[in-house]
Amino acid sequence: MKNKIILLLLLTTIVTSSAVSAAPQKRENKEAQDIYRITLTDKKGTKHSLRHPEKFLSPRSLERRARQGLTIDSTDLPVSDAYLKQIAKTGAKVLGQSKWLNTVLINGCNAERLSKIGKLNCVTKIEKVWAAPDTLYAPAVRDEITRSEVGTAKPDATYYGNGETQIDMLGGKVLHDAGYRGQGMMIAVVDGGYMNADKIKLMDNIKILGTKNFAPTHPESIFCEVDHGTMVLSCIGMNRPGIFVGTAPEAEFWLLRSEVNDYEQVVEEDYWVHAVEFADSVGADIISSSLGYQNFETKTGDHKYSDQNGQTATNSRAASMVARKGMILVNSAGNFGRGSWKKINCPADAHNILAVGAVYANRVNTDFSSIGPSADGRVKPDVMSMGGGSTVVDGTGEVTTANGTSFATPILTGMVACLWQAHPTMTAMEIMNIVRRCGDSYEEPNNIFGYGIPDFGKAHKMAR
Numbered sequence: 001m002k003n004k005i006i007l008l009l010l011l012t013t014i015v016t017s018s019a020v021s022a023a024p025q026k027r028e029n030k031e032a033q034d035i036y037r038i039t040l041t042d043k044k045g046t047k048h049s050l051r052h053p054e055k056f057l058s059p060r061s062l063e064r065r066a067r068q069g070l071t072i073d074s075t076d077l078p079v080s081d082a083y084l085k086q087i088a089k090t091g092a093k094v095l096g097q098s099k100w101l102n103t104v105l106i107n108g109c110n111a112e113r114l115s116k117i118g119k120l121n122c123v124t125k126i127e128k129v130w131a132a133p134d135t136l137y138a139p140a141v142r143d144e145i146t147r148s149e150v151g152t153a154k155p156d157a158t159y160y161g162n163g164e165t166q167i168d169m170l171g172g173k174v175l176h177d178a179g180y181r182g183q184g185m186m187i188a189v190v191d192g193g194y195m196n197a198d199k200i201k202l203m204d205n206i207k208i209l210g211t212k213n214f215a216p217t218h219p220e221s222i223f224c225e226v227d228h229g230t231m232v233l234s235c236i237g238m239n240r241p242g243i244f245v246g247t248a249p250e251a252e253f254w255l256l257r258s259e260v261n262d263y264e265q266v267v268e269e270d271y272w273v274h275a276v277e278f279a280d281s282v283g284a285d286i287i288s289s290s291l292g293y294q295n296f297e298t299k300t301g302d303h304k305y306s307d308q309n310g311q312t313a314t315n316s317r318a319a320s321m322v323a324r325k326g327m328i329l330v331n332s333a334g335n336f337g338r339g340s341w342k343k344i345n346c347p348a349d350a351h352n353i354l355a356v357g358a359v360y361a362n363r364v365n366t367d368f369s370s371i372g373p374s375a376d377g378r379v380k381p382d383v384m385s386m387g388g389g390s391t392v393v394d395g396t397g398e399v400t401t402a403n404g405t406s407f408a409t410p411i412l413t414g415m416v417a418c419l420w421q422a423h424p425t426m427t428a429m430e431i432m433n434i435v436r437r438c439g440d441s442y443e444e445p446n447n448i449f450g451y452g453i454p455d456f457g458k459a460h461k462m463a464r
Helices: 005-012 058-069 081-089 112-118 162-166 173-177 228-235 267-282 315-317 406-422 428-437 455-461
Strands: 026-028 033-038 093-098 102-108 123-130 134-136 186-192 207-213 253-258 286-289 327-331 354-358 383-386 390-393 399-402
Touching: 026 058, 033 267, 058 228, 058 267, 081 093, 081 102, 093 267, 102 267, 112 123, 123 267, 162 173, 162 383, 162 390, 162 406, 173 406, 186 228, 186 267, 186 406, 228 253, 228 390, 228 406, 253 267, 267 286, 267 315, 286 406, 327 406, 327 428, 354 406, 354 428, 383 406, 390 406, 406 428, 406 455, 428 455
Parallel strands: 186 253, 186 286, 207 253, 286 327, 327 354, 354 383
Antiparallel strands: 026 134, 033 102, 033 123, 093 102, 390 399
């Protein structure tokens, strides 16, 4: 498996299980079809209207906006049906669409069809975002679950079990002791796979509302391969006193897949955007994303440091819109600290999000945690959390430890959910500002720690 950005952390992951994933087998790509991103001019011809947002947004999504005084605008309208029909008439197949960015993904195009699409008045730009490989990997086989029972706590175990250090670091017990454990908060996790999260008994009391796959080139079940998302989910939702309790054990979750683990191409940024827009439409309050991009296999679309202004990369542009929809995006800063790049990934450069770096239990920054600032001089990462030796549940059902900003992110996400539960009248922007203000480096932020490690007990008092 390639060293994708999402999986760079695995180079330093500590795994106690002896189970080994079956090596994915290559197969011929007999229906190789490149994928293109079509940017449209406007939304004329849409069958929807801003007067009836209930036709394309859930009641919960509308309530979230109303509570924060946010209006529905043209970016909320679905892509024009008339334009989609024009594209379909050329013989191209529509794979997905972004209403926020007004783009469409298509395949099934030869040169003639692309020429026809390029001549349509509704089209402003055509970009190849996925070059179909000659071979693909066959679906992976699930890891065997080695822990088949819930298990019992050790006699001397604390309530939080192995998860105590990572919640103590954030002052999270103050909120939990006050009764704020994420009840009523909807968290969308955007990741690449949740191997066995549907079968691991330790996790069977996590409240999963639903799942959705946004990678049409990767149709296998999100529960069948890659346990990165399983580990991420466990950091927030685990609820086994004495064994492992996460930072928001009473929250509700949507599990979304946008990442494909066989390759690294630009189209994954589009899939990520589609997942984030779905999270908005179903009414999610918070998005936890441990994904990010900097360069690609095809060497086209690679991001330069100058791109990191929150408005250039496709996923960063969408990420910068999340707070305008009344949600909070918590995204990993990236694991490039050891390499030549060192900087944060995209969309960690986005405006009005919480980009999270990683520290060890002793509050010292990990050497792999990406640094800032953004290209336009904003403080990045925003805050820090425990990403060195984080407690997780892996795809075999074992409680183990792993390293990466990928885990610092959900640990912090859960505490953000508890804080917002405690102060539901606050806006997404207000909650994020308080989280930054209660960081231990807030008075002197820097490009390694950002505003530092937040104290959510202090944040709770500040919000009153």
